[in-house]
Amino acid sequence: MSALDLPRPYLLFLADVDDPRYAKTAQGLRDWVPEQCIGEWALPGNELRLGLVELDPAAAKARGARALVVGVAPVGGQIQSGWVPGLIEALEAGLDVISGMHTPLSGIAELAAAAERCGRRLIDVRVPPSDLPVASGQPRSGKRLLTVGTDCALGKKYTALALTRAFRARGLDADFRATGQTGILIAGGGLPVDAVKADFLAGAAERLSPAADPDHWDVIEGQGALVHPGYAAVSLGLLQGSQPDVLVLCHAADRTWVSGYGPAFPLPPIEEVIELNLVHARLRKPGARMAGISLNTSGLDDARAEQAMDRLGARLGLPCADPVRGGERFETLITACLDC
């Protein structure tokens, strides 16, 4: 059972944010769960469009929307005061309001009062449940894949989503298990592991991918990296509690140092990152294995991307593919994941 179970489908709120770089949540929802996106709603004067039907809250409600999602995140990650009337309009139209911002929705008094008055919910997807246990460490049935990384922000969520879709396309029973805000909105549930108290982190991961049918796959969105100066603990708790059978290591072709930390923080050799992940994974699941590499080649042209995948795959002796590029390489990676 997941911690969060979100009301869907959604109306995507773009507010007054016209820079698409700050609309990644809305774009992610449009790209990965278009069937859950009834429409988009920008405030007057905002020209940003995602290509969905433009609807205000009342119209979205009439078409079946159950919640408005704040689909934009300006620098600082705060709900802006200019958005509050729009959020209240959504509550009054009968929609719940969902946010992945750092500011809790219920901390805005006007909004809390409106939700109370309308009998609607304010849902913060960054808030974990309060009843998480310490991990039991007990093995559980079902198959699990976890995406791990050499760093943050290089494709662990995307890779997990693409693998889930590919597993399903091969007729397998597979669920994407979300651990971050955008992933949770896409999945309609999940657990924001980075906000869990450290003692309960592995327990949260156990709850996120519960015992399942022996042939069922949970494809779990990784977080951070075991070698990251800031977020290693998150990665380890998630790895231990997930008890993955299969790991896929995500890396970016042009990444040489820790993102946001600078050249004084070079990434360790990929071989060492693989070994470290396997050592920790095998403490909980002795047969855990690294199936291959998901290489983010978005910074490279086609020829150089092919070359980078060839070279890294040969060096490591593992399938290496960019899920965004797909193709034969990605099929090989998928087969390697399932080959157990």
Added chain:
Amino acid sequence: MSALDLPRPYLLFLADVDDPRYAKTAQGLRDWVPEQCIGEWALPGNELRLGLVELDPAAAKARGARALVVGVAPVGGQIQSGWVPGLIEALEAGLDVISGMHTPLSGIAELAAAAERCGRRLIDVRVPPSDLPVASGQPRSGKRLLTVGTDCALGKKYTALALTRAFRARGLDADFRATGQTGILIAGGGLPVDAVKADFLAGAAERLSPAADPDHWDVIEGQGALVHPGYAAVSLGLLQGSQPDVLVLCHAADRTWVSGYGPAFPLPPIEEVIELNLVHARLRKPGARMAGISLNTSGLDDARAEQAMDRLGARLGLPCADPVRGGERFETLITACLDC
């Protein structure tokens, strides 16, 4: 700067708990910081005594006490309703009240009201500060030692305290840095790392042992174990943020499986635990080294304890001592810690 800075000296409150096994906090304070313990106070009918002066709150205040510490922790870790009048008496006598229980003191309405009325503080040492940063990973001056373990509850706090005392006895400038409730009460400050949100754990550890004089030692109380099924994430965040120069591995001679988890959870070979700790430590501090083993031999008689320390030390090629037994072996371990 530590997160918590506790008012001292203390009056130790034994409440109605007469089983010494549940008075470990009070015993730890008496044993490690007797100069900070003005007296002890048991409720009428409780026969438990620690050997300190028996004082009620008013008498303790008159002798200079600044806070009453809840020195007992019954099963479940809750403040009992029968203790509340005593806690209010302390507030009225002009003492702050400090607790390491799971129940926050301020959650007890009567107590909150009394503290407000008396202008006194209710201090929960399990509550971390709310402004912790993500770790910067930047190196900082000063020397650091972290006690790590093969499991929970086998002497990491005791070892760190004994080493701090020994370093000072050798004329060194050393501080014990506390990471758990009893340690925090002993030190008069610290950071309860296990209650920190995972994203900020390494940042909390950075704050706990800030930049210091090049010859200053911070001796940091470890938590959990990197190989523990429940608490590994806590251990890793603390290890990364502490950036220790020196590690001391704590183990218990008679421990073969994870405490509380049972024989299905055997401890990995000590060599593997050492290697894993060093791999992680060297990501942040390339010269980090394992100085030796603190072996808890409390379950063994003298002859078998000596044999166990001989055998393990020879196997690992490292000094091996039980700080509780002290002696030459412990002196050798201390020297090995400082030999850098």
